[in-house]
Amino acid sequence: MMVPMTSQRSETTQQQEEAVHAVFDALPAWERRFRAARVSLPEWAEDAPDRSLFVSNATGTYEIYAWDRAQGAQRRVTDRPNGTTEATLTPDGEWIWWFDDTDGDEFGVWRRQPFTGAESSDGGDGGDGGDRGHGDGGHGDGGHGDGGAHAAQSDPEAVPGLAPSYPAGLALGRRGEAVVGRSTDEDGTTLHLVRPGSAEPLEIYRHRESAGVGDLSHDGALIAVDHTEHGDAMHSALRVLRVEGDAIHTVAELDDATGREEPLGLSCLGFAPLPGDNRMLVAHQRRGRWEPLIWDTATGAEQEIVLDLPGDVTAEWYPDATALLIEHSFRARSELYRYELASGELSRLETPTGTVSGASARPDGSVEFLWSSAEQPPVVRSTTGAVVLAAPGPQAPASVPVEDVWVDGPGGTVHALVQRPADAGEGPLPCVFEIHGGPTWHDSDSFAAGPAAWVDHGFAVIRVNYRGSTGYGRAWTDALRHRVGLIELEDIAAVREWAVGSGLADPKRLVLAGGSWGGYLTLLGLGTQPDAWALGLAAVPVADYVTAYHDEMEALKAMDRTLVGGTPEEVPDRYAASSPLSYVEGLGAPVYISAGVNDPRCPIRQIDNYVAELERLGKVHEIYRYDAGHGSLVVEERIKQLRLELDFVKRHMS
Template identity: 75%
Template sequence: MTESNGTPRGAGGGSMPDWEKRFRAPRVSLPDWAEDAPDRSLFVSNATGTYELYAWDRATGEQRRATDRPNGTTDGVLSPDGEWIWWFSDKDGDEFGVWLRQPFGGGEDVPAVAGLEPSYPAGLALGRDGSTAVVGRSTDEDGTTIHVVRDGGAPQEIYRHRESAGVGDLSHDGTLIAVEHTEHGDAMHAALRVVRPDGTAVAELDDTEGGTRELGLEVLGFAPVDGDTRLLVGHQRRGRWEPMVWDVASGAETDLALDLPGDVSAEWYPDGSALLVAHSFEARSDLWRYEFGSGVLTRVETPPGSVSGATPRPDGSVEYLWSSAAEPSVVRSTSGGVVLDPPGTKAPVSVPVEDVWVEGPGGRIHALVQKPAGATGPLPTVFEVHGGPTWHDSDSFAAGPAAWVDHGYAVVRVNYRGSTGYGREWTDALKHRVGLIELEDVSAVREWAVSSGLADPDRLVLAGGSWGGYLTLLGVGTQPDVWAVGLAAVPVADYVTAYHDEMEALKALDRTLFGGTPEEVPDRFTASSPLTYVDDVKAPVYISAGVNDPRCPIRQIDNYVDRLAARGATHEVYRYDAGHGSLVVEERIKQVRLELDFAARHLS
């Protein structure tokens, strides 16, 4: 065993390679803007080497770093009047903390809500009157609670339940609150409830029929007009995510039935006359405008690739964050030009992705492939598995895969069953055989990669973070003769211990995935736990872990590592002082260096 200190052999000296430049290049998120003060915006940037919140006054051009913490800050929101920045303060990435606020122009951070103990966040909605806040909280002891705070007074609890829930939205006039809840016990498919600020129920929408069918709903936002009781809702009634309008006063539901093949989300234009529609299909995305009066759907022109965020502005323009696998991200506007261009060097480009479709045990599997320009196989190949599991790899810029390509590897990313963007049945296919189903799809794509001549069967690397790290450890244990190296970042390693130590919202998700707790369905947890197969692992394994991680806690990783060490298996462990990943650029570079070095040593 090696306890790594973060300094691989050969590190340091020489000019900076392109892969490091991609991580260090300044980047920005899509700016959020205040509803009643649209010149005031908030965005996230790594300009100082750590991801922090920045205030931007568009009228003057002034930009100001609003937060400055050793492990970074990304969770923040502007009050609708633009006077306050609310941001969530946790301890070293443990996601457990309180909301603070500071004046937009700068000043002291003060507790945003008096009388609420630290918790995991479960949504936040701020009123346009500047004095109302709806705060969602989650703790292991209480489950989810939602509180209304007015004029800085004592928080009034309006909701409590053991199952996971969260604040959806507050209506434009502050008279209605939308709540997403899973009181029926299915954490993957929420129902909706609308209440008044005193907690009185107004309306309920539940497509799960009390948990008897697997259809979910999500809050997309109230209409931005005083007195308007229309709520934009995402639903899955036709096997994919689509928007509809629900009038919570009358109960009327307006099905928009947009003629688009993939998952569809939407948000209101500021005057409420139209919707900005975001469409995701087969690892790429595009934007559309839907007019309520005519029902016309018009494309909003964006380059081929992925739009990872978009917002309509009061002047009718749309700002969006775009990238492709080859081109770094940039915030653009349909009115022309770049909206927010961070100073400093630009990230070097990478290579485009190639689409591959492979027949698998549950249907056609979509994979994205990158390889060095002009290279021919068979190549050492990294199967980089995404987290989530309800997420998907897309044709978007990612510094991690680009680093492997720079070092001569092919990179294959598999949108296995459980991934979003391919319909509800594909996303919901994980039940009960958790982890094993995803690995069946990875195996099918791996067989294609080898038989096609792309991948060298003796130099296959399985890698991933979070759920991808879990699948990595499960894969090297259940498929020990296939993988030459395993690289697992912040993984689930011992599923039973992970369940007991993780945050409450993830316990609810695990109960949904497995059909119960480890005590209720022990065989399922055993079959899906990497610890069950640890003695079968043959490949050298590298693990990185945040010691404050509430999602994949450190104790269960230590249990797995102890078992590897007990039989003298080749492995290295790197522990760092953060939570579920790091917001510090140099820390992230250090971790990628360690992975690159570990793979090079064990594939040579």
């Protein structure tokens, strides 16, 4: 009996899928968490909501994917050896803009291609396919179906003639205009307006301090700028510009930082999504935490949205501007609400307990959100109850839930998140203190493959939201100044004391680990607390603070001046007190360091300086350098790095 061709193809596909699953299932659980495909929350075009972009690691490298929801078609947009994660759509959904740097150095240009596929004949056919991430320097996680990939390097520059730079925001308009933010060591921050038919982009803003594109109004008439001209990189002010011909006019200013003893921050959350509407949604800190307000940039009137919710509150417009989508973060977890602007009614949207890592309101009133918990891997859900975008192939294994711990610290109560192996008993256990980066960031009840791997290997994992972390009020975040690094380590030490005193942690088997700022705190902690830690694992760290300052990207120089109180030449003693290099002689624990050779945030020269001192002093250490920037977007590389860390701990922990 002849079998129809469709059945033959179906059987072959099923056999292939079963073979893939068999190979995948044979891997250890920790490796499967990295290899399982992930998808980011889709971004959709404002005027063409069926056209979306998302980030996925389906091919083993994080890249941009286009998704035509109406047709059900998906294709890979970018295809670069070290991955791509930064892209956006024009409002009409016709064009994809993506940022092209060199091997993760974050210095480059915007390119574009049509949503439907390659623009030029030599760029590939863009075909159809099957069916985005914030990791800190190798300590992040590894998202999706492959398609006929466009040869991304052949995409034309979106703004020909605009020199490469670090990106400082991008806003795309409905008439073909664009506002491009750029940052360079030579020019500071510049913003350029690109207009259809104009030969060259018009420079509309320039300042030595850090700034960025806030938004472009619905009709393209108003441009929002987040800036720190007052010199405090932690607290932005807002300016609204209007361009008429080549004349640039300031329409409105909102500044909660200048002239205050305790500066407050503002952030543009977007103009109202309606023609001719001058209102802007703004995040402010006037009551000691992040909250939203609506600012009429034409009249100056402000409407603060006061909600009876503890913790930080941020918001975005619903597409018809009748309501706000509220994202509420409190004690390392988050939830969603709808706020009616006319009545002030606040209604909770159903989301599981855990962390919402992004949410977007659709034109039909539903909300899509990316959710996970420490136990359950991420999924893109809708308030309709549907899974919006499923990652293809085998799924990541679950991990163990997180426990909350509250510890009295020298600056107040410190919140820590603890995961312990399910079958390890009460302890004492070997522990990894996994320290988050930022520093203005925080750990949450969300899925992370790195910590889950340590749990699989019998370690308890403790994550500390030290002073400087976000999510616990402005005073907690702003406490970091002048004694940078040392303040965070006081809080980590308090949690360490609790972990040992409670019987959870074996004091002879404590590993201090982290990436980026967490890597910096690891090296600083090993030097200033030499008897507290058995081993250290530092990924893409600040190691020599002075050299790091001189080599890092300009926006981070501004942040360091704010945190430390000036440049290394102005306050040398503060930089020396906060630099791991100052304490390298007292280092007692073996240390493993990994570093991206193209990293603009924690540059390689300052790490090499630190390693040279380790070698001179005969300290036990290993260094692994890899060809990427501030962490890798290649899954295989992330797995390799964790394997090296696991091996280092196995060899050096008694």
